[in-house]
Amino acid sequence: MRMKKLSAALAMVMAAPFAHAISAVALPANAPADRSFGTLEQVHAFYDAMPTGVTVTETGRIFVNFPRWGDNVPFTVGEIRDGKVVAYPNAAINRENLNDPSDGLISVQSVVADGRGRVWLLDTAAPGFADPKPKGAKLIAVDLVTNQIVKRLVFPDNVMLPSTYVNDMRFDFRTGPEGTVYLTDSSLRGPGAIIVMDIASGSAMRRLSGVPATSVDPTFVPVVEGLPLTVESPDGKRKPLGVASDGIALSADGKTLYFTPLSSRHLYSVATALLRDANFSEQQLTAAVQDLGEKGASDGLEADAAGAIYAGDYEHNAIRKRLPDGQWQTLVHDPRLLWPDTLSIGPDGYLYFIANQLHRQAAFRSGQDQRQKPYSLMRLKIDAAPAPTR
Template sequence: MRTRRFTRPALALAVSLAVAGPALLSAAAQAQPLTLSELASDRAIGQPEVVATFHGAMPTGVTVTQEGRIFVNFPRWGDDVPFTVAEVKGNQLTAYPNREINQPDDAKPGERFLSVQSVVADGQGRLWVLDTAAPGFAEPVKGGAKLVAIDLKTNKVVKTIVFPAEVIRSTTYVNDVRFDFRIGEAGVAYITDSSLSGTGGIIVVDLATGSAVRRLTGDRSTSPEKGFVPVVEGETLLQRHADGSTAPFSVASDGIALSPDGKTLYYSPLSSRYLYAISTALLRDPNVSEAQLSAAVQDLGEKGASDGLEADASGAVYAGDYERNSIRKREPGGEWRTIVHGPQILWPDTLSVGPDGYLYFTVNQLNRQPGFHAGKDLRQKPYALLRVRINAAPAPTR
């Protein structure tokens, strides 16, 4: 009888197969089909809490005062908007400061709220209302684009600044605003122009005189990113018309945040994944040319595609990420990390740091609007105001 000889590798393989054979057979027997819910899935990050829900119009802006009062706004983009600024009390909305001022009247453009895009508590006892005067993104009503300050103790309008005609173009859409009361007699406001069809820019307003100038108009940092193609909920985001034609999602400078010392302004186009920064001293200096200002812009790299921006007292910057259903935090050292992520974070819009150590943010399903789906409204009510604990205080304004 002939004896078969094995080499060492062959012998090792034979032994391992002999030992593993029953286990392999057992694993094969257990390989039964599973349901999707039993498979590994995308993990949620953070623990967001629901503060309020909205069953009517779609909200954009939110702000939280030093006393913990919460205000939101509803731009007139096509929804039925009974009032464009409201205070949130529990889960109830109250027109603010009253219903009359919330009734649009083109014959009184400087006295009524026509279409409010942003509300910001200034840390000095006032709520500021930024009125685009551009319902449905139309050309702004003449004399209607304005900043309105409301005293939070009396709930009365105490100041109205109608923007000078030279800073409000036919395509201007004033979007968000930040304040610094350490500058000048009464402070300064920085406002983004997030034009959908024209050029973006930063508007700088002297709050004492109401005078205003445009800076960085049409600069690459305030313009939609070239070749930008966002993907939201797995779908390329385009303007999709009923006739089948499409157009790019192209929106200029939108989110804005101010460093705690007031020396640096952060901003980003809505159609971009990049964060930019500029010295506020240069921005305010009339002797600095546009070319010099553009050269001084800092490109801080990719942060994700975001709508709102916010800063806290430690110097951290927060940004929504509407492509990833997330909110991200840029540490003072420059590192980004995700603090909230989950399937319910459907288009995080405006961010606001509250006095209670929470970051508040609206979630409004902006990408599901009819204009992106050939006239079909895919939004599912309610919209929501959420918050997540960040253990940080609001950036000071004085």
């Protein structure tokens, strides 16, 4: 009998908070909300294929690239001229040569002006992130006066793995007969690495392959627009996107290389002299890498002439700046800055970058392509000059 009374009493207590209906109204449009800051300018709107890379030359010419990831890509490298994007250096070079993978452009991931009158095109030879085609991954330099190819460097077999996806690059003409180029291998399914190539000979070394600084952070779960960024694994389950070393920047004096995995919030650095020294063992090199702490999750990096480093922050729709003393500041935060990709400093004191909604692709949204055109080339005034390459 006592148990029945106790149960009835408990029922009354539990029901008491719900004795009266709680009224509510729709949240007012003018309720306090996330605030944007910083002034973004749109340089170009893209209504066709999705771009990933941009570079601005010392004379102000702008080049972009469109990797062949599934969109209709009539040309993989273009120049913005008079408000339009045209194939560069011409339409013929932007077609794959089925008989010679080292010839035509297959799928360009990055374009970089070298400050010496050339623009370099980085061909992954891996459309759709497939295994790179043998002898297809390459660097092509185009003279900006003649718009003709003046250098072609095919990556040697000793630096290429079946999983290699060459991603971004930085040049230093203070070392080697014709200079040195540093590149990231941002593999999705193999070890990341830094590739060091001598421009004169085309010889290259694979450094820091598979070490923590060039690898996916196993604890990292990216969250963009409030949703975890996941992909379907072979077993049908979804897992966080895992991309190895991606963004790269070279200090103004050429002595330090900065790099970051896309799937990480940490920035790393290492002395370039050690990277170039074949006698410096991988174990020694790994020990020499510095973890500079968290910077946010970035796709692209860039350096200026005054010693600052710039990084996208794709989880927070932001661009951040690392001062020479190591302190970080956020330059712009804007909900329209959807996935800031490659960064490039122009001769006009602006930082240029692509916002391409990469995270809204079908692979990350359970088969639904949620990208909304146009994609944007944006810029932000920073009153800084690009880091010199010589």
